Structure formats: structure tokens, C-alpha cells
Amino acid sequence: MKHWTLAAAASLTALTGTAWAYPDKPVTIVVPFTAGGPTDKVARDFAEVLRKQLGGQSVVIENVGGAGGTLGAAKVAKSAPDGYTLLLHHIGMATSPALYRKMAYDTKADFEYLGLINEVPMTLVGRSTLPASNWAELRKWIDANKGKINLANAGLGAASHLCGLLFQQSMGVDMTTVPYKGTAPAMTDLLGGQVDIMCDQTTNTTQQIESGKVKAFAVTTPKRLTTPALSKLPTLDESGLKGFNVTIWHGLYAPKGTPKPVLDKLNAALKSAIKDADFIKRQEALGADIIEDSRTGPAEHKKFVEAEIAKWGPVIKAAGQYAD
Structure with missing residues (x-):
């Protein structure tokens, strides 16, 4: 019993120590697209405010473009589950399973969902x-x-x-x-x-x-936009295409198996980062809306992505447009 207690205590101490020290080295956010695009811009703005929430530790952007975002996503799925390699991806996280006949990862099973960041009309x-x-x-x-x-x-x-x-x-x-x-x-x-x-x-x-x-x-949103240049435009839904709703959202992910204390710390940092006044201002300039509902949490984030997979799968299948 004594040996079991010591072993359990050592294990708990190691886990707690990992979470307490995290992050003690730079965190990398993989963007699965080339530099300069909309997702890259969101990631770089987010990395700056996330750095503040992680005690000033460096947050580095790594662009891994190719195959519609699946190369970068695969790299993160196969990375060490320690919280130091994360993925910032858009709606492609939900559409890739239908678009690509073969992928090196499972969208639902190979990631820890951390929370949604924004939506772009x-x-x-x-x-x-x-x-x-x-x-x-x-x-x-x-x-x-x-x-x-x-x-x-x-x-x-x-x-x-x-x-x-x-x-x-x-x-x-x-x-x-x-x-x-x-x-x-x-x-x-x-x-x-x-x-x-x-x-x-x-x-x-x-x-x-x-x-x-x-x-x-x-x-393409259910409600009209408030941006001055776009406020007078009707929605496609009100124009007769009932239920039409397309936004390009961005979420944050970690490799499956990342310790829960690290995930909790990252989720708390995400929720604080997207409330940063500077970040909000930059996103508004891009025409993006900050997520302010329960989808900033892991469970609702995953539930939302699963709903998006179910939504887009039939659309892509009906069009017959696939990538090998």
C-alpha cells in the first residue's frame, strides 16, 4: 500500500507540476495555410493576446499549408500532447472529412477541442x-x-x-x-x-x-450585419433562401491526450484573450465577430463542429466535388 501511495503521489505531483509550470517554453500555433491569408491574420492577432494570458511566454505561428489545410492539421494531430503545439483552423476542420477521401487524422477523435474564437460573415x-x-x-x-x-x-x-x-x-x-x-x-x-x-x-x-x-x-448570416458598408444588404435567408447560413469560424485545438490541467489553462487563456479590447478592435476591422456564447468551451465547440460536419457532408456529396 505504501508503494502504491508513493507512486500515485509522484504521478499526481508530476501532472500538477506540468500544469503549474505550463508554459515554460514557447507555444507553437500551427496555421494550416500560407502566411498572409485571413486565417493567418486571425492567428497572429490571437497569438499576441494569448501570449499575455500565458504569462508573457512566446506564442509562435508556424504556417503549414497544403491539401486544403489537412497537412497542418495532421502535423498537430501527430504532435506530442503536451500543450506546446496547437492548431488554429477554420471551417475546413468540418468540411475536410467530406472533401478528402483519405486523411491522416480523424477530426473528431484526434484532437482536444479548446474553443471557438470568431466568426466571419x-x-x-x-x-x-x-x-x-x-x-x-x-x-x-x-x-x-x-x-x-x-x-x-x-x-x-x-x-x-x-x-x-x-x-x-x-x-x-x-x-x-x-x-x-x-x-x-x-x-x-x-x-x-x-x-x-x-x-x-x-x-x-x-x-x-x-x-x-x-x-x-x-x-450569408441569419441577421443583417452592422458594418456601415454592409448594413443595408439583405440576408439570403430573408431573400427567400430559407435557412441559408454560412460563416467562416476559427477554433483552437490541441493533440488528443493533452493533460486536462493544461487544457483547462489554455481554455481559460482563450476566453480571456478574446475579450481583449485590442483583439476585438482588430477583429472588427476584419469584419469578424468574436464568439460570446458557450462555444468558447470545449464541449460546445466540439458539438458545433460535429453539427457543421453533418451540415456540409451532404452538400459536398451532392456536388460530387472531392479531393484525392
């Missing part, structure tokens, strides 16, 4: 020369030009790709999908009039809408 925009200036006119134009419409996106699995899929299915119209290698070239061709419409994040469209370089027709 999306807008339906069109080229400036489009012969429609509002949603009603756009819908008539779409009906009159079936089979002739070009719908741009930033590549397989991108936010614009997912929104475009749901938009076509909700409208009951097939469009010619034009995939690009990123948002920048897709937007460049929309500005140049080479493609007709695109559904993309406010982080990528607000400036173009404000300058009048593209026409804006609707937002």
Missing part, C-alpha cells in the same frame, strides 16, 4: 458591370442566364467554394465554377469582369464593396 458579390443592382434583379438575371454564369472561388475547400456550392443548391441552378489558387486571383478576375459572381468573406470583400469596384447583393 460572407457576402455575395458580382462584377461591377453586372446588369443587376440588388438581390431581386440578380435573381431575375440568374434565372434568365442559366448555364451561362461563371461563379469564382478560391479553390477546393475554400470558404468561397463552400458558400458557392450551398448557393447553387439553394437556388436550384448549376453554374460554371471557376476555381483559383487563392482569393487574390479570384477577386482580380471578378474586378476585371472575367467572372460574374463570387461568395466570399467580408475580410476579402468589404474594401471592394466600399470602393464600388464590385456590386454587393446579400449577406
Whole structure:
């Protein structure tokens, strides 16, 4: 009994010591996309405020792009479960299981869910020369030009790709999908009039809408947005596409098996970080909304992602657009 007690005490001391000392070296947040994109921007802003909540310990961003975010996610899933390698991922966490026939990880089983950080609304925009200036006119134009419409996106699995899929299915119209290698070239061709419409994040469209370089027709959230440039836009739901709701959210994850005391410390740090006034201001500038509900906690975060997997799986399957 004495030996068991000593062993148990040593184990408890080791675990408590790990949590108490954590973090005693830099924490790495893996972003599964290249530097400079919307998710990278969110991650870098978040890393700065997370650092403050972790006693000033360095929080480093590592970009591991490729395969629609699955390479970076796989790296974290296979990392040591010690709290020093984390993943910041967007909606791709929920859509990859349907988009990719083979993945090196299991979205539901190989991660500890820490909490959601923000949500980014999306807008339906069109080229400036489009012969429609509002949603009603756009819908008539779409009906009159079936089979002739070009719908741009930033590549397989991108936010614009997912929104475009749901938009076509909700409208009951097939469009010619034009995939690009990123948002920048897709937007460049929309500005140049080479493609007709695109559904993309406010982080990528607000400036173009404000300058009048593209026409804006609707937002993808259940409620209208409060951003001055977008406040007059109707929602697709109120415009007749009932239940239409697409936001690009970002969440934080750790490898499965990370000690609970470390997870608790990270979750507490996350909840404090997203209340930071500086962080909120930066996110508002990107058109993003900070999560203020129970999804900032592990259980509700995972429940939400599971619901998103169930939502997007049939949409992707119906479109038949997969990656090998």
C-alpha cells in the first residue's frame, strides 16, 4: 500500500507540476495555410493576446499549408500532447472529412477541442458591370442566364467554394465554377469582369464593396450585419433562401491526450484573450465577430463542429466535388 501511495503521489505531483509550470517554453500555433491569408491574420492577432494570458511566454505561428489545410492539421494531430503545439483552423476542420477521401487524422477523435474564437460573415458579390443592382434583379438575371454564369472561388475547400456550392443548391441552378489558387486571383478576375459572381468573406470583400469596384447583393448570416458598408444588404435567408447560413469560424485545438490541467489553462487563456479590447478592435476591422456564447468551451465547440460536419457532408456529396 505504501508503494502504491508513493507512486500515485509522484504521478499526481508530476501532472500538477506540468500544469503549474505550463508554459515554460514557447507555444507553437500551427496555421494550416500560407502566411498572409485571413486565417493567418486571425492567428497572429490571437497569438499576441494569448501570449499575455500565458504569462508573457512566446506564442509562435508556424504556417503549414497544403491539401486544403489537412497537412497542418495532421502535423498537430501527430504532435506530442503536451500543450506546446496547437492548431488554429477554420471551417475546413468540418468540411475536410467530406472533401478528402483519405486523411491522416480523424477530426473528431484526434484532437482536444479548446474553443471557438470568431466568426466571419460572407457576402455575395458580382462584377461591377453586372446588369443587376440588388438581390431581386440578380435573381431575375440568374434565372434568365442559366448555364451561362461563371461563379469564382478560391479553390477546393475554400470558404468561397463552400458558400458557392450551398448557393447553387439553394437556388436550384448549376453554374460554371471557376476555381483559383487563392482569393487574390479570384477577386482580380471578378474586378476585371472575367467572372460574374463570387461568395466570399467580408475580410476579402468589404474594401471592394466600399470602393464600388464590385456590386454587393446579400449577406450569408441569419441577421443583417452592422458594418456601415454592409448594413443595408439583405440576408439570403430573408431573400427567400430559407435557412441559408454560412460563416467562416476559427477554433483552437490541441493533440488528443493533452493533460486536462493544461487544457483547462489554455481554455481559460482563450476566453480571456478574446475579450481583449485590442483583439476585438482588430477583429472588427476584419469584419469578424468574436464568439460570446458557450462555444468558447470545449464541449460546445466540439458539438458545433460535429453539427457543421453533418451540415456540409451532404452538400459536398451532392456536388460530387472531392479531393484525392
